[in-house]
Amino acid sequence: MELQSTAAEPVAADQAPPERERTAVSGWVLRAVATAHLVAGFAQPVFAGVYLSGDFDGLSWHVIGADLVSFIGIAQIGAAVAVWIRARRAWPFWASVALTIGATAQYFAGLDGALWLHFPLGVALVAGIAAVFAAVWMRPLPRRRKAVRTDG
DSSP states (O other): OOOOOOSOOOOOTTSOOOOOOOOOHHHHHHHHHHHHHHHHHHHHHHHHHHHHTTOTHHHHHHHHHHHHHHHHHHHHHHHHHHHHHHHOOOHHHHHHHHHHHHHHHHHHHHHHTOHHHHHHHHHHHHHHHHHHHHHHHHSOOOOOOOOOOOOO
C-alpha cells in the first residue's frame, strides 16, 4: 500500500490560489429570511395551542402570526430571486413559491374553519419551512462567476 500525501499541491506563480467558496450577500439575505420564516412558522402551533387551551387571546396571536408567515414567505421569494440571479440556484425560488402557495391555502382554510385541512397542512408547512431552512444553511451559496476567456 502506497502512502499518499495530504498536503495541497503547490500553485504555479502565474495561477491564483483556489478561492474558498463563501456565501454571497444574496445567500446571507436568504438565510436571514429563512430563519425568520422558521421562527414565525414554529410560533404558529404555539399560538394555536394557547387558543385551543381556552385562552381566546391566542386566536388573535395566531392570526397575527399567519399574516407574518405570509409576509415573510413573500420576502423569501424575493430573496430567492436574488439568489437565482446572483448565485444561479433556482431551487430556493421554487421551494419558496411552493411554501407560499401552501401558506395561502392554509390561511384560507383557517379563515373558512376547515380544520380537517388547516391542521395537516400546517404540519406540512412547518416541516417544509424547516427543510428549506436546513437546506440554505447546509451549503454555501456562492456567487457564480463567469468563465474568463483567455484566447483573445
